[in-house]
Amino acid sequence: MQRPLAASLLTALALSLTLALTACSAAPAPEADDIRAPTAPLGVTATAGSASTVHVMWNAATDDRAVSGYAVYREGRKVKDLPAATLMTDVIGLAPATPHTFTVRARDAAGNVSAPSAPVTATTLPARAEDRTPPSAPSALRVAPDGSRAATLRWTPARDDTRVTAYDVYQADTRIHTVPGTATTARLTGLRPGTAYAFTVRARDAAENSSPDSAPADLTTAPAPGAPPNTAPTGLTATAAKGEITLTWTPPRTGAPVTHHELHLNGHFATTIIWGTTPPPDRATYTFPVPDPPGTRYTVTLRAQLPDGTWGDFSAPRTVVVR
Structure with a gap:
């Protein structure tokens, strides 16, 4: 017997709203006795995705309590505030063919702010005539595990009428990584042991046209020592x-x-x-x-x-x- 779905869909939507409201109301209060700042984020990268956008990524900082968020700076001026779970962002509205320098700082619930990360520079792409043709989908996507918490993706390049400027990696329809358009590999970290994943890749051009998804590549990471099989x-x-x-x-x-x-x-x-x-x-x-x-x-x-x-x-x- 198969149960009807429509009522469950409404229940799921209501649950989603309830969870969102609960998350907003459950933010931890600042701790007055916390005076130690988080470490500066490491591994910061910046990649131009178009004539007006740069994609910035970094590794998680550490703190004696917990990191509560990150701030992204362009030329020393803050342009983004982000929650602790977010380790990447697009900085938009930039001028074409212009170099920009980015740094990232971590903060904790007590308001302590880390030192700036090492600066990274990216130059936006030159402006081009209007382009509405997306690239083709990357092909032959494959994934190889690297221990129980990392993996490497490889694919065959996409084609475009101008050129591919970036590849975006998606997991469960959420973008989790970006590499330059010249790359055909991406290393993913922070995976969970004993977990099934499906990754897809999309190509993007300078006009922000994105290709269709590649065929998915599945990976089940190795279980933690002593854990049962998947x-x-x-x-x-x-x-x-x-x-x-x-x-x-x-x-x-x-x-x-x-x-x-x-x-x-x-x-x-x-x-x-x-x-x-x-x-x-x-x-x-x-x-x-x-x-x-x-x-x-x-x-x-x-x-x-x-x-x-x-x-x-x-x-x-x-x-x-x-x-």
Whole structure:
């Protein structure tokens, strides 16, 4: 039996709003006895993405309590305030063909601010005539693990009528990394052990036209020492038709039939998929309706109920666009 989805979608949206309001009201109060500033951020890079934008990234700073946020400076003037979980940003509205110098500072809840990072310089690209043609999608994307917390992506370059100026790496439809248009590799850090990931890459040109996504590359990082093996469904595909989405996947091998799966959309529970009879022995298929207008994007993940009643690991995500 397959449960209807529409009410669950509304519940997920309400839950999302509740979580957002809770997060806003639960910010930690400053601690008056904290006088030690965080360390300066390391590994700062700046990459021009167009004639008017520069992408700045850095590694997380450390603090004796906790880092609460970062500030990005251009020529010594603050241009961005960002939360602690954000380690990259686009600085926009810049003049074409102009060099700019960037630094990053960390701050804690008590208001202590780190020294500036080492400065990095990037020169915006020259202005060009109007360009509305996006690059082709990068191809042959592949990923290799580097321990349990890092990975390296490699791909075949995209093509463009002018030139590719940057490649953006996405995980679960969220951009997590950017490299120059001359690069065909990207090293990702900060991954979690024993976790299934799906990465895609988009090419971008000087006019900020982005290509379609590359085909996804899946990776399940090695588990932490002593941790059980990963129990995620594998081989997930998501295909959109008018008003519906069809999923196919291979359930995990648990030693017993897998009769229940949880479907999550955009990180929130949507519905439970239940087989009232014998579940599929190999590939499973499930189709559900979507009331959203064409062009709506969903990130889909699944997890299976294990023989002991607990829920297993999440599958690598898939992004699908409603038709």
